[in-house]
Amino acid sequence: MYYSISIDYHLASPADLGRVDLTEAELEAFAAELRDAFGIVELFFLKTCNRREFYLVSDGEPVDPNGWVPFFEGRFAGEGRVLGFRLREGQSCVRHLFEVASSLASLALGEPEIAHQIKQQVAAARSAGLVGKYLGALVDAAVRAGKRVRAETQIGRQVVSPLSLIYRQVRGALAAFGGKRIVFVGAGPYMRRLVPHFGRDHRFEKIFVNRSPSDMAAHFGGMAIGLDGFLANPPEFDALISATGSNTVLFGRDWLERTGRGKRRILFDAATPPDIDPSAADIPGVSLLLPAGLEEALRRNWRERQCEIPKAERIIEEELARFEARKQSLQISQWVSEIQDYFARVPLDLAGKYLAEASHPGSDVVSRQEMEKLLSRIGKRLAVIPILSMRGIARSHGTEGVRAAIEAIGDGSALFKDASLTRLG
Incomplete structure (x- = not known):
């Protein structure tokens, strides 16, 4: 799950924004504090003149983020002060970063500075080991969306930065x-x-x-x-x-x-x-x-190009859908790796045993018939995995789930590519 804790020029004065600051060493210590307190495993801190935003990924265990805003307020506001942090979760957090990277949330609509700042700061966070595959994928997707917005609309044309x-x-x-x-x-x-x-x-x-x-x-x-x-x-x-x-x-x-x-x-x-x-x-x-x-000058320039915002939002919707697919791939990546390792290991184990049984003493030659038996045996052993998967999908999601699985397999391989799905109706 993605989360963000943010504060910007809408909610705070420059002096209050300045309170939300961390050196590299302080940021690493703060990341460790968040990990111990809330199970946060990835952290990206975006700092600009007009905003301070923390993007967070939990360790996968159920979390209750209701205590996060008070925690951040206590860390940065000081005695008796409230800065006005805002919490975003899930899709709201993802969309917000896409809009920030596309400069839709900037004072100067279409300005390119935010893209430079995101790239530079996420590179430093990666080097420090704070950003892993989940936040890395999110930031990369947001930067790509911003690039498309500036390239495919007039939102960045004649922008007053x-x-x-x-x-x-x-x-x-x-x-x-x-x-x-x-x-x-x-x-x-x-x-x-x-x-x-x-x-x-x-x-x-x-x-x-x-x-x-x-x-x-x-x-x-x-x-x-x-x-x-x-x-x-x-x-x-x-x-x-x-x-x-x-x-x-x-x-x-x-x-x-x-x-x-x-x-x-x-x-x-x-x-x-x-x-x-x-x-x-x-x-x-x-x-x-x-x-x-x-x-005032920035708002005037913003009004001159606000007609491009619907085009930008359509691009963001497309990139959000693309990222959702990428996120799903990341979420199952560990299981995919285990399946790949299993499929690579089983043929080698079976081949070693079978060749030891089938080869004649002193000969490395295996007949075509013996090789066909070996390959058939390997195929049947490996088929157990997709068969068990299909049965599990049918139990949990019925025939519609099986239909979706078959279509997904057919899209990426020869299996089921031309299969009729009428029997599932």
């Missing part, structure tokens, strides 16, 4: 007073996708700040400074864009006032939790921009 809007906002604000020196704080995937928007505009001078050395300056062109050095002795700048994974504010009001000295500055805080003290908006000369300020 949050990254392009950040560029437009900062560029417009700088143009008002002739500013050109921009500081980019952070070296994660988000910043690496944002900087190229500015890189195409040669009017800007770029300074890259990160806690540890990075290749940002060499890759995009500009000057590199360590975070500690920047905080201690910052060069003059006109704009600062920050998107780090810090759990604490990096740029406090006192620091901004002391280093700015009343100079006009543009600040954009894309981090969750915030990297910049929210009270910086009250500093004279400072304009603090936040992702929430992009929502």
